[in-house]
Amino acid sequence: MKVYLSGHLKQFAGGETEVSLPGSFTSVGEALGGLWSLHPGLRDRVLDEQGKIRTHVNVFLGEKSVKQSEGLATPVDADELHIFNAVSGG
Amino acid sequence: MPNETLLLVGTAKGLFILRGGGGKWSLEGPHFPGLAVYSAFLDQRKGRNEMWAAPASWHFGAELCKSTDMGKTWDQPEKRRIKMPATTKKPLENIWQITAGGDNDSLYVGVAPAALFESHDRGETWSLNKGLWKHPHRKQWQPGFGGLCLHTIVTDPKNPKDIKIAISTGGVYQTADGGETWKVTNTGVSAYFMPNKYPEFGQCVHKIARHPSKKKLFFLQNHHGVYRSRDGAITWEEIESGLPSNFGFGLTVSEAGSAFIVPLQRDAERFTCEGKLRVYRTRDEGKSWQPLTKGLPQKNAYEVVLRDAVTSTGNNIFFGTKNGKLFASHDDGDSWKMIEGSLPEICCVKAYTL
Numbered sequence: 001m002k003v004y005l006s007g008h009l010k011q012f013a014g015g016e017t018e019v020s021l022p023g024s025f026t027s028v029g030e031a032l033g034g035l036w037s038l039h040p041g042l043r044d045r046v047l048d049e050q051g052k053i054r055t056h057v058n059v060f061l062g063e064k065s066v067k068q069s070e071g072l073a074t075p076v077d078a079d080e081l082h083i084f085n086a087v088s089g090g
Numbered sequence: 091m092p093n094e095t096l097l098l099v100g101t102a103k104g105l106f107i108l109r110g111g112g113g114k115w116s117l118e119g120p121h122f123p124g125l126a127v128y129s130a131f132l133d134q135r136k137g138r139n140e141m142w143a144a145p146a147s148w149h150f151g152a153e154l155c156k157s158t159d160m161g162k163t164w165d166q167p168e169k170r171r172i173k174m175p176a177t178t179k180k181p182l183e184n185i186w187q188i189t190a191g192g193d194n195d196s197l198y199v200g201v202a203p204a205a206l207f208e209s210h211d212r213g214e215t216w217s218l219n220k221g222l223w224k225h226p227h228r229k230q231w232q233p234g235f236g237g238l239c240l241h242t243i244v245t246d247p248k249n250p251k252d253i254k255i256a257i258s259t260g261g262v263y264q265t266a267d268g269g270e271t272w273k274v275t276n277t278g279v280s281a282y283f284m285p286n287k288y289p290e291f292g293q294c295v296h297k298i299a300r301h302p303s304k305k306k307l308f309f310l311q312n313h314h315g316v317y318r319s320r321d322g323a324i325t326w327e328e329i330e331s332g333l334p335s336n337f338g339f340g341l342t343v344s345e346a347g348s349a350f351i352v353p354l355q356r357d358a359e360r361f362t363c364e365g366k367l368r369v370y371r372t373r374d375e376g377k378s379w380q381p382l383t384k385g386l387p388q389k390n391a392y393e394v395v396l397r398d399a400v401t402s403t404g405n406n407i408f409f410g411t412k413n414g415k416l417f418a419s420h421d422d423g424d425s426w427k428m429i430e431g432s433l434p435e436i437c438c439v440k441a442y443t444l
Contacts, residue, residue, distance in 0.1 A: 041168035045150040048181035056149040085149035
């Protein structure tokens with residue numbers, strides 16, 4: 001699994017915007033758990049304290065929006081995960 | 091040579107650090123560029139000079155950061171310091187206030203959703219104040235335009251167990267036992283937007299501040315209403331004679347005991363009255379107010395000053411506007427000078443004598 005990060009997050013991923021996750025995952029939540037184990041600082045930025053993807057963060061599995069699918073329980077059926085900040089702000 | 095003053099200016103687009111003395115100012119920043127900073131604090135106790143700030147990302151949330159080199163570098167811990175416990179079932183929305191406790195090592199943080207966090211080891215570890223979180227009123231507090239926030243914390247170096255807080259909307263609460271129990275103290279404060287105009291709680295208190303030497307004397311800027319308390323923020327009486335409006339946000343009390351506010355036209359308009367930027371000062375505990383205009387624009391000046399954007403150190407008074415203008419007075423408000431004119435929207439100003 002390859003994870004592509006928003007540039008805003010690279011300071012919490014060793015300066016990289018692409019992270020390779022070894023192993024296989026059944027759900028997006030499980031894949032993100034693998035990401036947190038490599039780069040723990042990403043967790044509090046992507047998820048809120050209650051374990052939900054933050055309102056203004058989007059996670060895509062391949063081209064599928066995880067929020068519009070089954071959330072963190074979305075089954076993994078692609079080998080790319082994208083984490084973007086949403087187009088919002090002021 | 092006058093003492094140097096340090097200003098922490100939190101804006102909608104980052105934190106600026108200004109240093110001044112003798113009328114000249116230097117500026118560093120923005121730190122946390124692009125992020126909103128609603129609270130900042132310099133801990134000067136025991137000469138430690140530890141700086142705290144709370145940048146909030148629209149996307150990635152709010153966090154509490156620390157600098158041990160006077161703001162040159164900041165940490166951003168992998169695991170954030172301030173996190174709502176899972177049992178609250180709520181995420182942190184913003185950090186509104188960072189304040190020293192009355193002892194040498196405690197720190198308090200006020201957040202949205204309205205809650206108080208405390209540290210008793212100089213910020214190494216933090217926990218939610220359970221006494222306030224379990225208060226039976228909490229579930230009835232309602233968010234104002236800025237969210238449901240605990241935005242003001244007033245502590246007492248002579249009695250660290252005495253803490254007073256203000257919540258929008260909830261009102262004034264205080265503890266005499268270090269946060270185990272909290273009582274509501276809004277008697278006399280209006281909530282014009284509720285059927286009962288003087289409820290026990292639910293007031294939208296924007297700021298409270300304590301007199302520097304008369305420890306039971308407090309001032310309060312309400313969402314419409316300016317008040318004084320002479321009994322330790324328990325009961326309040328109106329002090330609005332001479333004001334062009336009783337609406338406003340920020341409030342500070344100088345070393346001389348003068349209280350300063352910046353009245354805004356009514357709730358629905360929220361800009362300076364008549365397009366004149368006037369600070370109002372009382373030197374007689376609210377019996378009368380004087381408009382202070384020297385050095386401030388008196389024509390086409392439609393400014394907004396937020397609740398933490400009025401501050402003082404000694405008799406030096408500072409305030410910042412949503413239009414990014416930062417003003418200073420070094421004579422207890424008699425005259426003013428703009429020291430920055432094009433910062434981003436100013437959310438908070440904190441001043442320290444170095």
